[in-house]
Amino acid sequence: MTGLLRPAFFEGQILGANDLNAHVTYDRLGSALHERTEHLWGVAAGLALAATPKTTSNGDRFVAVQLLPGRAVDRLGRVIVVTEALDVEPALFTDQIAVPNATDHYPLYIQAIERPRSATARPGACNTAQPATIEEGFQLSFGAPGSEISILDQDAAPVADGFGTPTAADKVVVGWVRWNPALEQFASVETSSEGRRVRYVGVVASEVVAQDGRFGVRTRPGGARFALTVAEDTAGGCELRFGKQDGNNPVSAVFTVDARGNITYQGTLSPLPAAQVNAESGVAFDGVRLPLPAGISEDQVSQGKVRIHALVSAIPVPPRSDLVGATAFPLVLRCALDDDRRVHCQIRWISSLDPQQFVDLPAACTYLLVASGK
Amino acid sequence: MPSALYTIAYKPTKSVVALCSFEKRELSDAAAADQLLTELVGAGLPVPLSGSAPAIEIAASELGCDLVADPSPADFQGLLANPYRYRVNIDPEEANATTTPGDGKEKFLITAAAIGVSSIELIIGSPSSSTAHVVVTLTGAVTFPATARLLFDDRGPMVVQTTLEEKGITVSRVLVFELVDAEIKAGEEHHVMFFMEGAPVVARTLNALDPSDATEVAPRAVLRRRSPKPETKAPKKLRRPVRRKRPRKAIKARP
Numbered sequence: 001m002t003g004l005l006r007p008a009f010f011e012g013q014i015l016g017a018n019d020l021n022a023h024v025t026y027d028r029l030g031s032a033l034h035e036r037t038e039h040l041w042g043v044a045a046g047l048a049l050a051a052t053p054k055t056t057s058n059g060d061r062f063v064a065v066q067l068l069p070g071r072a073v074d075r076l077g078r079v080i081v082v083t084e085a086l087d088v089e090p091a092l093f094t095d096q097i098a099v100p101n102a103t104d105h106y107p108l109y110i111q112a113i114e115r116p117r118s119a120t121a122r123p124g125a126c127n128t129a130q131p132a133t134i135e136e137g138f139q140l141s142f143g144a145p146g147s148e149i150s151i152l153d154q155d156a157a158p159v160a161d162g163f164g165t166p167t168a169a170d171k172v173v174v175g176w177v178r179w180n181p182a183l184e185q186f187a188s189v190e191t192s193s194e195g196r197r198v199r200y201v202g203v204v205a206s207e208v209v210a211q212d213g214r215f216g217v218r219t220r221p222g223g224a225r226f227a228l229t230v231a232e233d234t235a236g237g238c239e240l241r242f243g244k245q246d247g248n249n250p251v252s253a254v255f256t257v258d259a260r261g262n263i264t265y266q267g268t269l270s271p272l273p274a275a276q277v278n279a280e281s282g283v284a285f286d287g288v289r290l291p292l293p294a295g296i297s298e299d300q301v302s303q304g305k306v307r308i309h310a311l312v313s314a315i316p317v318p319p320r321s322d323l324v325g326a327t328a329f330p331l332v333l334r335c336a337l338d339d340d341r342r343v344h345c346q347i348r349w350i351s352s353l354d355p356q357q358f359v360d361l362p363a364a365c366t367y368l369l370v371a372s373g374k
Numbered sequence: 375m376p377s378a379l380y381t382i383a384y385k386p387t388k389s390v391v392a393l394c395s396f397e398k399r400e401l402s403d404a405a406a407a408d409q410l411l412t413e414l415v416g417a418g419l420p421v422p423l424s425g426s427a428p429a430i431e432i433a434a435s436e437l438g439c440d441l442v443a444d445p446s447p448a449d450f451q452g453l454l455a456n457p458y459r460y461r462v463n464i465d466p467e468e469a470n471a472t473t474t475p476g477d478g479k480e481k482f483l484i485t486a487a488a489i490g491v492s493s494i495e496l497i498i499g500s501p502s503s504s505t506a507h508v509v510v511t512l513t514g515a516v517t518f519p520a521t522a523r524l525l526f527d528d529r530g531p532m533v534v535q536t537t538l539e540e541k542g543i544t545v546s547r548v549l550v551f552e553l554v555d556a557e558i559k560a561g562e563e564h565h566v567m568f569f570m571e572g573a574p575v576v577a578r579t580l581n582a583l584d585p586s587d588a589t590e591v592a593p594r595a596v597l598r599r600r601s602p603k604p605e606t607k608a609p610k611k612l613r614r615p616v617r618r619k620r621p622r623k624a625i626k627a628r629p
Contacts, residue, residue: 281377282377287420
């Protein structure tokens, strides 16, 4: 086993075709392995299906389909480049789909095809049938509905396969069409079928590092899109932000996390998390406002961010003999909180000799105060 | 942090008028104590004595909030049963230590039992003197001079000092708080809170009595000659003797 062989030349060397081809092969293999190991195969740019509405002489509507220019990489790391819009002929469809129907979505594939080209005759040069260039071309094909499932699921060819051996399955899905059997024309173009979408190129990386403290992930190259950004600020902080973005305008702050872990969001949490609960308990005398649990502010209560639950219970007290000239027994008149969390606890001390003789006095209670986040 | 006990005391007499326990907070100075007091009582401490409406409200400026050392279980039960029997003190042993409620220093609870209050009566004016007055009869070790205060309904505090008896040897146990400009009719219901150092706080609802029904009060002549100048000067002409006509009635009796 040897490593990759990089061609090297020396002065006076007689170069043969193999020497030059070895140079090209070295570069091609490096490019293919880069595509297969550091990226995920798929459409890199463009290659969208465009539908142009048409009408027959009878007034029936159909669409003419074009494949727009673009670039894709297949599972072997081969690059497919379409430099100009290409008409997709209905005949291509009818040649490949025997019995089409009007409801199914038929995938359209693009596949790399190499076409050797002979050298053009030049004055003074010998004519030869040997190819002097190889066109890195492509071909289009339709598949049966659902056939794209196995195509989309393919992994890139392993490094050990080198260039790999091209097969009929080395295709890239560029879209779907619906057929009008009566007109034998395309009815529409689609960008997805039953949840399956065009596969776009990706990046294989364990780390992605930004150069200037700002990093973003966007759902589209431009226009109206969604973005997830991580951006440092000049004060030494940082913010993770998700939201809509139009062009290069700032990302709307639908969801943010700052450097200290504070989360701000505009929507609702689903499912709702278990509410944070803080509690305070003790004893309190009539007239006292119950203190809020540690960490809970009056502003949070007044703004409705915290819900207060309270339980108060009068403290049992023994009879007294210093109030009505005889032993007086306690009767709890009231034990409650008002809206200001002020305790109202009163005991009526009733004479054991004359129930009509009594004294009402403030009293103490036990309390439990629970503050729960909404 | 462990729960801690805080008291709200009436500053002039250091008498406990309310209490609350909650997670311990550091009261580093008077400002912190004032902030906690505001949180606990707001502008004032309402004291309901009859029905749901507060009969008397003690202004927050008259109150001080203190962290108190944990009392013994027996004292704690007594405190919960009747906090008015206690006052705050900076020293658990020296009852006469100089103490300022709400100064941010931890306090101790001591009982205020040296002086007792045997009766409080509200007496309307007589034909010869139209001023109504509240008569407080004390028991125990009443000293001279000592200051007593009375809150009457929504009025500001009234202040009187103890006086000497006729021979100048013993201290009178009767205090008279005159209600200047108050038109009170017999049978009317009014609310009072009595404060005095060494005595428990007494809060009552009183029915105004006709002078003929009231308990005997010290002769006016004695009061006029012996009384030191009170903090809040009351008209001497209204301090008239009231003779006992019949046995004293209970503090409060409702049909």
